[in-house]
Amino acid sequence: MKRTSLGILLVVFLLSVSPVLLFSGGEKEAIISFWKGPHTTSFEAQSEYQVWESLIEKFEKDNPGIKIDMLVIPFGEYSAKMTAGFGSDRPPDVVYIPNEWLYKYAEAGLLLDLDEASPKLMKDLEAVIPNYFWEMGKYAGKQVAIPWLSDGFFLFYNKKHFREVGLNPEDPPENWKELVEYAEKLTRDLDGDGKTDQWGFGVPATSAWDDVYWFWTFLWGAGADILNEDWTANGFNNAKGIQALQFYKDLIRTYKVSPPAGTLDYIQMIEEFLNGKVSMMQDEQINSGRSSREDHPNLELGVAKMPAGPAKWTAWGNLGQVVVSAKTKNKDAAMKWVEYINSPAVLSAYYANSDFWPTRTDVSGESPDNPYLNQMAKWVDYFTMWPLHPLLSEINTRFWEEAEPALFGSKTVEQALQDAANAVDDLVSRSGARPGGK
Amino acid sequence: MLGRSLTRTFNLLSVFVNRKTIYYLFLLPAIIPFVTFVLIPFLYTFSLTFRTGDLLKLGQFVGLNNYIRIIHDDTFRKAVVNTVQFVILIVPAELLLSLLLSLILSQRLRFGGTTQAILFIPWIIPITIIAVIWRFLLYPQQGIINYLIGLVGIPPQTWLASESLALPTLVVIEMWRGIGFFVMVWYAAIIEIPRDIYEYAILEGANTFQKLVRITLPLIRPTFIFLVIISIIWAFQLFDSVFVLTHGGPNKATFSAVYYIYRYTFHVGDVGLASTMSFALLGMVLLLTLIIRRLTKEQLQS
Numbered sequence: 001m002k003r004t005s006l007g008i009l010l011v012v013f014l015l016s017v018s019p020v021l022l023f024s025g026g027e028k029e030a031i032i033s034f035w036k037g038p039h040t041t042s043f044e045a046q047s048e049y050q051v052w053e054s055l056i057e058k059f060e061k062d063n064p065g066i067k068i069d070m071l072v073i074p075f076g077e078y079s080a081k082m083t084a085g086f087g088s089d090r091p092p093d094v095v096y097i098p099n100e101w102l103y104k105y106a107e108a109g110l111l112l113d114l115d116e117a118s119p120k121l122m123k124d125l126e127a128v129i130p131n132y133f134w135e136m137g138k139y140a141g142k143q144v145a146i147p148w149l150s151d152g153f154f155l156f157y158n159k160k161h162f163r164e165v166g167l168n169p170e171d172p173p174e175n176w177k178e179l180v181e182y183a184e185k186l187t188r189d190l191d192g193d194g195k196t197d198q199w200g201f202g203v204p205a206t207s208a209w210d211d212v213y214w215f216w217t218f219l220w221g222a223g224a225d226i227l228n229e230d231w232t233a234n235g236f237n238n239a240k241g242i243q244a245l246q247f248y249k250d251l252i253r254t255y256k257v258s259p260p261a262g263t264l265d266y267i268q269m270i271e272e273f274l275n276g277k278v279s280m281m282q283d284e285q286i287n288s289g290r291s292s293r294e295d296h297p298n299l300e301l302g303v304a305k306m307p308a309g310p311a312k313w314t315a316w317g318n319l320g321q322v323v324v325s326a327k328t329k330n331k332d333a334a335m336k337w338v339e340y341i342n343s344p345a346v347l348s349a350y351y352a353n354s355d356f357w358p359t360r361t362d363v364s365g366e367s368p369d370n371p372y373l374n375q376m377a378k379w380v381d382y383f384t385m386w387p388l389h390p391l392l393s394e395i396n397t398r399f400w401e402e403a404e405p406a407l408f409g410s411k412t413v414e415q416a417l418q419d420a421a422n423a424v425d426d427l428v429s430r431s432g433a434r435p436g437g438k
Numbered sequence: 439m440l441g442r443s444l445t446r447t448f449n450l451l452s453v454f455v456n457r458k459t460i461y462y463l464f465l466l467p468a469i470i471p472f473v474t475f476v477l478i479p480f481l482y483t484f485s486l487t488f489r490t491g492d493l494l495k496l497g498q499f500v501g502l503n504n505y506i507r508i509i510h511d512d513t514f515r516k517a518v519v520n521t522v523q524f525v526i527l528i529v530p531a532e533l534l535l536s537l538l539l540s541l542i543l544s545q546r547l548r549f550g551g552t553t554q555a556i557l558f559i560p561w562i563i564p565i566t567i568i569a570v571i572w573r574f575l576l577y578p579q580q581g582i583i584n585y586l587i588g589l590v591g592i593p594p595q596t597w598l599a600s601e602s603l604a605l606p607t608l609v610v611i612e613m614w615r616g617i618g619f620f621v622m623v624w625y626a627a628i629i630e631i632p633r634d635i636y637e638y639a640i641l642e643g644a645n646t647f648q649k650l651v652r653i654t655l656p657l658i659r660p661t662f663i664f665l666v667i668i669s670i671i672w673a674f675q676l677f678d679s680v681f682v683l684t685h686g687g688p689n690k691a692t693f694s695a696v697y698y699i700y701r702y703t704f705h706v707g708d709v710g711l712a713s714t715m716s717f718a719l720l721g722m723v724l725l726l727t728l729i730i731r732r733l734t735k736e737q738l739q740s
Contacts (some may be wrong), residue, residue, distance in 0.1 A: 080704040087493040104707070108495040195594070206599075207687025209705055225547070262599030262688030263578055355550045401513070408601065422494040430497075 021273040034070045036096040037078055040354045045072040059340050066333045078392055086110050093324040097321045100393045106139035107390035112324040115143045118335045125342060128360045134386060136216045144436040146342060147359040151318030153217055153258035153282045154376050159300035161279040163185055172304040176247060176356035179307040183257035184253055186279035187393035200257035202273060202281035205407045212400035213283055214267055216316045219244040220384045221309020227387045231428055231435055237421035238401045245413045249406055274299060282306055288372035289355035303372045305379050317383025396426045398423040487714040492707035506715040514715060516690050517698040520605060525673040527609045532669055536620030544628040558618030569682040572611050598684055601691040608679055608692055620665060642714035663734045667727055674723050696717045
């Protein structure tokens with residue numbers, strides 16, 4: 001009787017899962033899932049889909065039997081979505097990953113060795129992508145990623161505001177001292193009610209996980225770094241790091257040229273800048289794009305390098321790369337798609353609609369309708385890229401969790417950096433990773 | 439119709455197996471999803487509390503180390519304190535306000551249905567839209583709320599950027615979101631009370647207050663207990679408004695327990711610590727629920 005009961009249970013179970021078993025196999029079409037962040041029109045997913053629509057259509061027409069299933073993931077959800085995707089048995093096939101997340105997946109062995117998958121394509125791309133970028137696609141000696149897109153921070157300023165306070169709009173601040181002088185002049189109470197209506201320099205200083213990016217420019221400018229040379233400890237808990245965080249804090253609390261800490265995150269700060277409530281801010285080149293200018297026709301935009309720090313004239317820069325999952329079930333189809341999206345024709349079509357720069361030297365990064373982008377392209381060599389540590393995203397998060405309280409005055413700068421140092425040292429010692437992935 | 443076909447199936451199966459097995463077979467559609475989506479993830483998460491590493495690459499077995507770590511973890515303590523403060527602030531306020539509103543609505547006023555619908559709208563609005571609405575309302579410089587308090591001489595506040603105001607502001611936002619649901623449940627319980635009890639009380643000379651205290655409140659006690667438990671559980675799960683409005687800030691003032699779990703799972707990559715926190719949170723909610731059930735057991739039985 002017991003055996004019969006078990007038999008019945010088994011039959012019922014098999015019947016209940018049979019639809020899944022019946023329809024899961026036997027697919028003739030290779031479906032390549034392609035995940036990407038939005039880079040067109042102020043990071044909107046919809047416009048990103050629109051740009052890719054015709055490119056995907058052409059690829060599918062030229063490659064019958066391969067379908068592209070694209071997913072645009074907002075950057076706020078990127079880390080969670082990627083972790084869940086790569087942590088599952090069916091990760092996405094081809095993915096765009098910014099550097100802050102890339103090396104975690106490389107270290108976990110989740111990325112395909114592209115040299116092995118398509119040696120000819122890698123050789124061709126290596127010839128047209130600068131070595132500096134190309135090396136960033138390597139982990140532990142393997143080419144696991146293809147550098148695809150670069151970006152970084154510049155000083156955005158409102159020329160009209162400059163003229164209104166007697167500053168020359170063609171002569172933006174070039175160092176920290178001038179930044180304070182300019183920002184103080186630009187911080188104004190316009191209606192005489194005793195409240196600031198226009199802020200001189202906007203510092204995004206909320207607990208948002210990516211607000212820390214804006215601080216790194218100042219840290220590097222002061223001569224400190226996120227990690228030490230061999231990644232065995234932090235590189236910021238020193239006099240230079242203290243100088244950087246102190247200056248950042250002073251902009252908000254001493255000079256009062258930025259909205260109070262916690263008020264506006266990066267996205268809100270951009271809105272304030274575009275709406276003329278903030279006169280200067282550190283921003284990515286995408287916001288010089290056509291859509292920002294069309295939506296704010298009265299904005300007289302000026303762009304310049306971020307003011308130099310006491311040690312270095314630099315700003316945060318970043319690279320986004322294309323990877324293939326090591327678990328892909330359609331390696332050949334995935335590599336065909338990778339080859340296609342790295343072709344000059346596709347890159348040219350894409351960059352005509354985005355305000356970023358391609359990494360291929362034989363593809364023009366010039367924008368037909370964004371003179372600012374072309375101007376900024378001449379300065380990209382002043383970028384500092386962050387250390388390519390597998391726990392970079394975690395380091396960013398934990399650093400900011402401990403350092404941000406200094407901007408509220410609830411911790412001293414020294415204490416905040418000491419706490420951040422403890423947290424980051426704990427992370428790097430847990431990881432044990434070394435430069436180059438060795 | 440359904441009953442007849444179930445009986446026929448039952449009779450057919452009983453030829454092959456005994457009755458007890460058939461009962462279990464009928465439970466399978468509920469048991470399979472429960473085991474797949476609740477029990478296995480629950481046990482897996484529990485196993486993670488003894489490990490280090492992230493979801494991509496689990497680290498070594500560390501025994502009870504994660505439990506010891508959360509005891510000494512300042513951020514964990516802060517997250518628990520914030521969450522408990524949030525629960526203490528929102529649960530009584532939301533229950534009382536919604537009860538009051540539903541008592542008013544139960545008087546069958548004109549536009550009562552419209553009012554109920556208006557109250558319910560925030561419950562169905564996506565959190566991203568709510569974030570846009572409240573950011574606009576709370577904006578320090580040109581926000582409507584600062585304008586309104588300015589009319590009575592109160593200086594403008596940085597509602598979500600102030601360490602002392604951010605959590606109470608989230609309480610108000612979450613109350614605004616949830617009040618429609620609570621009003622609806624209270625209202626349903628109140629209108630279920632037979633009218634003749636009130637009519638009899640009126641004949642006996644009971645006034646409005648006596649009717650409320652002697653009839654309405656005792657008869658909606660089961661609803662009260664349900665709403666207390668559900669509101670405590672929801673309040674302990676505070677996450678989405680923190681995620682979109684404050685990111686746990688300023689200075690961790692709104693860092694909630696669930697936000698801690700999310701952040702340490704996906705941004706700090708310490709899934710062992712996050713899982714341990716999940717179990718600590720589960721323990722807290724379970725304990726509170728048991729206490730409430732114990733305290734209200736006799737009342738419910740009576």
